[in-house]
Amino acid sequence: MRHQLPGELGECLTDSLSISPGLSLLHTRYQPRKELAEESHKQLEQPILAITMGLDGESLFRGRCGTELHFRQGYTTVSAFRCSQGERHYRHDCRVKQLRLLIGAEALDHYLGESASKRLLDGKDGIRQLAHRPTTGSSLAHIGALLRETEGKESLGTLQTHIHVLCLLAEQLRHLDLPLQKHEPRYSQRDIEKLDAARALMEARMGQNLTISELAADVGLNEGKLREGFRHRFKKSPHRLLLELRMQKAWQLLETGCQVAEAAYTVGYEHPSNFSAAFTKFFGCVPKSVFGPKR
Incomplete structure (x- = not known):
């Protein structure tokens, strides 16, 4: 017009x-x-x-x-x-x-x-x-x-x-730097169960070289939904959650007297030096400082 x-x-x-x-x-x-x-x-x-x-x-x-x-x-x-x-x-x-x-x-x-x-x-x-x-x-x-x-x-x-x-x-x-509307994805009860199953698999298989694609396939979710679902359900990414599970398990092993190299292999690290670096960054102290039961 x-x-x-x-x-x-x-x-x-x-x-x-x-x-x-x-x-x-x-x-x-x-x-x-x-x-x-x-x-x-x-x-x-x-x-x-x-x-x-x-x-x-x-x-x-x-x-x-x-x-x-x-x-x-x-x-x-x-x-x-x-x-x-x-x-x-x-x-x-x-x-x-x-x-x-x-x-x-x-x-x-x-x-x-x-x-x-x-x-x-x-x-x-x-x-x-x-x-x-x-x-x-x-x-x-x-x-x-x-x-x-x-x-x-x-x-x-x-x-x-x-x-x-x-x-x-x-x-x-x-x-204009506006806070745009965020569309939160919806998750069914079945999806929640699959996410919980994925977390359980992480704990059971943390000693293996576990990939996101394998984890998603094992529980029946696509990779995108698995990543989004972890942030929705656990408030962190799959990689971050796996790291936390590994570090917490390693601390428990070291406290019971497990050697550093053995703890590293148990939680999925091929090289103890890589494990020590990750552990120190995560906890702020070296693995040897945790070794053995405290009196």
């Missing part, structure tokens, strides 16, 4: 492209013949996040609440709007070119999670500037592709357009 001001005001037009529900792209080109203050009365159905990439010239938006947003060439501005009433100001004979990405609250909920989205868009003021920083090289590559699409020079297709738009969105959200 194209929005264009009357020709006597100069070349002032904005092309908008709907990417998906709640996600749209606006390409603005303004070169007014006189000082221009374009009023915005639009009532927003929901809060929006606006990412404005200045490509040429500069302009100003002054909200009814008094907040001012400045846009200029080479900079990306991220703003949260709860209302969009105000004025857009353009200088006489100053060419302005901008690409703007608009994301509604519901779409942002989908990408960030409701709580993070609400923190981003909520605020006492109707308009808030969240960031204003130089546009990065990686953003410029995506911007260039999207400009070719909006100017009709190249048809990217739905998939490629989505990719470029979401890459721009992801980069700006990353810079």
Whole structure:
């Protein structure tokens, strides 16, 4: 869709492209013949996040609440709007070119999670500037592709357009350093039993050269789920848990008078020197200091 001001005001037009529900792209080109203050009365159905990439010239938006947003060439501005009433100001004979990405609250909920989205868009003021920083090289590559699409020079297709738009969105959200929603995997009772079985196998076979792939196959889980499951169930990785089990077993053996080399072989170390280094790093003391029953 194209929005264009009357020709006597100069070349002032904005092309908008709907990417998906709640996600749209606006390409603005303004070169007014006189000082221009374009009023915005639009009532927003929901809060929006606006990412404005200045490509040429500069302009100003002054909200009814008094907040001012400045846009200029080479900079990306991220703003949260709860209302969009105000004025857009353009200088006489100053060419302005901008690409703007608009994301509604519901779409942002989908990408960030409701709580993070609400923190981003909520605020006492109707308009808030969240960031204003130089546009990065990686953003410029995506911007260039999207400009070719909006100017009709190249048809990217739905998939490629989505990719470029979401890459721009992801980069700006990353810079805002938001705590993104974490999707915790679900584990059935059967999965929990398999994880417990994997831990038991570690204890029983710690003297062997046990690999993650073998352990996963033995209990009937894929490697990814086994790794994630250990962090969920035992709060540590499989490698870390195996190390702890080996070190605890080695301490018990040494306390009962087992020789260092024998303890090393029992818990799966081929070379006693490697065992001694790992033991010292883990406990902060050498194996010989533990050797034999204490009186």
